[in-house]
Amino acid sequence: MNGGRLKVDALSVRYGGVTAVEDLSLTVEPGTCLALLGANGAGKTSTLRGIGGLESAAGGVWLDDLRLDNLPASRRARAGLGHVLEGRHVFKSLSVAENLRVAAARAARRPELDPLDLLPELRPMERRLAGGLSGGQQQMLAIARAVAGAPRVIMLDEPTNGLSPKLVGRTIEILAGLRDAGFAVLLVEQRVEVAQKLEADVVVLRHGHVAHRVRGTDPDLPDLLQAAYLS
Amino acid sequence: MHEFLQTVLVPGLADGAIYGLVAVGFATLFTTTGVINFAHGQMVMLMSMSVLVAVGAGLPVWLAYVAALAVMVVVALTVEWTAVRPFVQSGQSASWLLSTLAVSVVLAELLAVPYSGESRNFTYGVSKHRFDLAGLAVSPAELTAVAALFGVAGLLLLFYRRTRVGLELRAIADDLDGAEAIGISRARASQIATVLSALVAAVTGVLVASTQLVTPSLGMSYTFYGFVATAIGGMGSIGGAVVGGLVIGVVSQFAGVHVGSLTVNLTVFLLLALVYVVRPHGLFGAAPVRAV
Numbered sequence: 001m002n003g004g005r006l007k008v009d010a011l012s013v014r015y016g017g018v019t020a021v022e023d024l025s026l027t028v029e030p031g032t033c034l035a036l037l038g039a040n041g042a043g044k045t046s047t048l049r050g051i052g053g054l055e056s057a058a059g060g061v062w063l064d065d066l067r068l069d070n071l072p073a074s075r076r077a078r079a080g081l082g083h084v085l086e087g088r089h090v091f092k093s094l095s096v097a098e099n100l101r102v103a104a105a106r107a108a109r110r111p112e113l114d115p116l117d118l119l120p121e122l123r124p125m126e127r128r129l130a131g132g133l134s135g136g137q138q139q140m141l142a143i144a145r146a147v148a149g150a151p152r153v154i155m156l157d158e159p160t161n162g163l164s165p166k167l168v169g170r171t172i173e174i175l176a177g178l179r180d181a182g183f184a185v186l187l188v189e190q191r192v193e194v195a196q197k198l199e200a201d202v203v204v205l206r207h208g209h210v211a212h213r214v215r216g217t218d219p220d221l222p223d224l225l226q227a228a229y230l231s
Numbered sequence: 232m233h234e235f236l237q238t239v240l241v242p243g244l245a246d247g248a249i250y251g252l253v254a255v256g257f258a259t260l261f262t263t264t265g266v267i268n269f270a271h272g273q274m275v276m277l278m279s280m281s282v283l284v285a286v287g288a289g290l291p292v293w294l295a296y297v298a299a300l301a302v303m304v305v306v307a308l309t310v311e312w313t314a315v316r317p318f319v320q321s322g323q324s325a326s327w328l329l330s331t332l333a334v335s336v337v338l339a340e341l342l343a344v345p346y347s348g349e350s351r352n353f354t355y356g357v358s359k360h361r362f363d364l365a366g367l368a369v370s371p372a373e374l375t376a377v378a379a380l381f382g383v384a385g386l387l388l389l390f391y392r393r394t395r396v397g398l399e400l401r402a403i404a405d406d407l408d409g410a411e412a413i414g415i416s417r418a419r420a421s422q423i424a425t426v427l428s429a430l431v432a433a434v435t436g437v438l439v440a441s442t443q444l445v446t447p448s449l450g451m452s453y454t455f456y457g458f459v460a461t462a463i464g465g466m467g468s469i470g471g472a473v474v475g476g477l478v479i480g481v482v483s484q485f486a487g488v489h490v491g492s493l494t495v496n497l498t499v500f501l502l503l504a505l506v507y508v509v510r511p512h513g514l515f516g517a518a519p520v521r522a523v
Contacts, residue, residue, distance in 0.1 A: 054408055077414035089409030091402045102398045106414035149413050 002112050002182035003030025004064045004080055004152030006051075011059035013043070013050040013208075020046035021208045024059070026186075028153065033175065033185040035195035035216060038205035039229045044188040045086055047205070048155045051186075052076060052083045063153060078108050082151025086158050086188075088142045092131030096122055096141055099130050100148045107150035113181055115144035118174060136167040143174060153184040160191055172197050192225055204228050237367055239485050245373035247480020248380040249439055253457025254464060254472035255384055256431040262391075262467040263400045263424035265320045269331040270310060272454030273338035274429055278303055278436025279353055279445045284345050292355050300433060307429030308422060310334050316421045320407040335454065342447035349446075356441030372441035379434055384473050387427070400424060404467070456483075459499055463506045465516020474514060478502075 006028040013021040021043040028034045036044045050057030053073035061069040061076075068076045077083065091099050100115055116123055119140050125133065130141055139159060146154055156175070160168045172194055179185050179198065189195055195202050195216040202221060204212040206228045214221055256271050268274075281302045285295035314330035321327075357375045361368040391397040403410045403420045411417060439445075439453070460479045464471025479499055486498035506513065 052412060054411060072416065072418075073411040074414050074416040074419075077412055083412040085408055085412055089406045089412070091405040091409060093405050094398065094401060098398055102395070102402050102415070103413040105395045105399070145413060 002152065003184045005029055005062075006081075006153040006184050006186060007060075007062040008047075008051055009060035009062075011047065011050050011057055011061070013046040013055050013057045015046075015055075019208055021050060021057075021205075024205075024208075024210060026203060028184040028186050030152075030184050031179060031182045033179045033187060033195075033198045033200035035187045035189050035198070035200040035202050036205055037189055037192060037195060037202055037225055037228075038211070041207075042205040042228070043208035044205055045157055046208075048083065048157050048186070048188055052081060052155060054083075054085075074106075077149060077151075078106060080108070080150070080152035082146035082149055082154040082183075084142045084146045084154065084156040084159055086161070088135070088138045090130040090133075090138050090141050090145065093129065095127055095129055096133070097126040099141055099145050103145045103148040104150075107148070109150050111148060111150035113147055113178075115147040118147055118177060119144045136163050139163060139167070139171070140174075143171075147178070151183065153186065154178055155186045155188075157188045158190060159187070160189065160194055168194070192222060196221070233366065238488050240481065241367055241369055241373065243481035243484030244477060245370075245376050245442065245480070246484060247460075247477035248373075248376035249435060249442070249453070249476070250456045250460045250479045251380045251473045251476020252376075252383060252431060252435040252438070253453050254460035254476045255380070255387065255469055256428045256435065257457055257461045258464075258467050258469050258472045259387060259431055260315070260424050260428040261461070262404050262469075264315055264318070264421050265322065265404075266315050266318055266327040266331065267458065267461070267466075268310065268315065268334075268425075268428065269328065269454055269458075270314070270335035270338055271428065271432060272452065272457060273335050273342060273450035274303065274307070274310075274432035275436045275439055275453050276342055276445070276447055276450040277306060277338065278433040279356075279440035280342050280345060280447060282355055282437075282440075283351055283353060283445060286355060287345075295355070300430075303429045303433050304426055306338075307425045311422055311425035315425055316418060319417050319421050320403070335451065339447065339450055342450065346447075348448065350444035353440035353445045356437045359441055370442075372438065376438045376442065379438060380473055380476065383431055383434060384469050387431075387469055396423060456499070459503045461513075462503055463513055465513030468513065468515040468517075471513055471515030 008026050011021055011024045024047060038044055049055040051061050053076045063080055066079055122140060122144055160171050175198055200216040202214050202216050203210055204224055211228045212224045257267055260268050278299055281299035282295045285298045314334045318327040357372040359370045359372045361370045391401055399415045400420055402415055460475035461472055464475030482502055483495045483499050487495045
């Protein structure tokens with residue numbers, strides 16, 4: 001079984017006197033996808049970084065029965081919390097193979113899904129430096145690297161940002177594959193169609209608060225989003 | 232030609248190897264943490280002072296070396312915790328500059344305590360007695376310094392390329408958030424880099440003590456020469472540290488012999504200024520990538 005259950009309870013993230021996220025609770029079950037949508041500054045990235053431990057945050061974070069919020073980011077990752085960061089953050093001076101190897105070396109268990117089976121397009125470029133890859137290739141590597149770490153939950157921050165329409169479609173395919181393999185997928189997105197095609201549960205954020213909780217297939221979703229963006 | 236080799240090149244390369252080792256110590260820490268430890272020169276002197284104090288306390292020489300290495304590791308971890316870890320890949324250069332300089336001052340004061348700051352002869356290292364090698368008078372200590380520079384640099388390059396921990400340190404250097412997101416601990420990486428740097432300082436300290444009297448106040452001098460070598464070679468580049476150290480050694484020796492001993496520091500810093508004008512990121516340093 002790949003996936004675990006991610007539960008977040010009353011998460012708050014503050015930067016000095018500015019509240020980015022307040023009292024946010026959500027649950028992502030194994031084999032499902034939850035998408036956080038909202039305008040820039042709504043608190044989507046801060047939510048993922050707070051859950052992942054890259055920003056200090058108040059509130060509870062559990063992976064199944066394991067409490068994570070008192071652990072540093074690195075130990076949350078080793079516990080099974082995969083995180084594909086906004087902007088890819090691949091290790092540019094390492095080769096593609098080294099990027100995957102360094103992630104696998106830190107994993108607490110053997111990954112049940114080989115990242116190169118999920119993303120075979122990376123095989124021909126294993127020896128290339130990650131810094132020399134295109135933006136789309138780096139995005140694929142960032143996802144593969146997260147999978148190499150044998151996560152049970154995968155959080156992805158705007159994985160389609162800056163990609164061509166073809167690569168957006170490919171990314172949706174990969175995310176669906178992860179969900180169908182049993183991972184719990186928590187996704188931050190700007191593109192509503194990604195959540196729709198993944199049939200994800202959707203949480204619409206506005207000013208750090210939950211504005212709506214709907215299904216990605218809900219026909220009212222575009223209108224709700226428009227209202228949230230324009231508010 | 233023979234005079235140039237004997238008075239400039241041999242002593243210049245030997246001194247340069249020491250500066251290069253100091254610079255390699257800088258690079259080892261800087262690559263992973265983004266911090267330059269301005270207490271590194273004091274760490275160099277801490278090794279030889281610790282051996283002297285331990286032997287003076289009655290320990291056999293081999294045990295004195297073990298005790299000195301233990302002192303180096305403990306002090307390195309303390310320095311890491313107080314002056315390095317808060318600033319790992321933070322870009323807050325003013326903060327780590329002050330924190331490591333503060334540690335340097337504290338260590339300098341402590342190093343002066345055992346012998347009231349006076350110089351001591353060190354007879355537990357490599358011999359400094361010269362012998363004839365192809366017509367040139369060289370000492371085992373000078374040859375060992377050059378061999379140690381290339382040996383240490385080579386081992387470190389292998390470590391970074393071939394080992395799991397080395398890869399992790401490179402990953403942290405590339406992208407701190409990305410590294411933490413895959414489970415690499417910033418604190419552990421910072422500790423490993425600091426201890427590695429301290430071990431390089433230990434080797435350097437023994438070689439410094441083997442070529443001259445052990446004087447606690449030399450630490451700051453090695454810090455500055457090592458820093459100049461690092462800056463000339465390129466921050467974080469181990470190969471650059473080797474080249475930078477050797478260049479500084481030969482140029483300063485040439486200036487001392489042919490221009491005048493008072494011009495040595497001036498020449499070294501003029502060389503640094505020249506390199507900065509021509510190549511602001513050093514001979515082997517990478518210019519920061521700017522997104523466009």
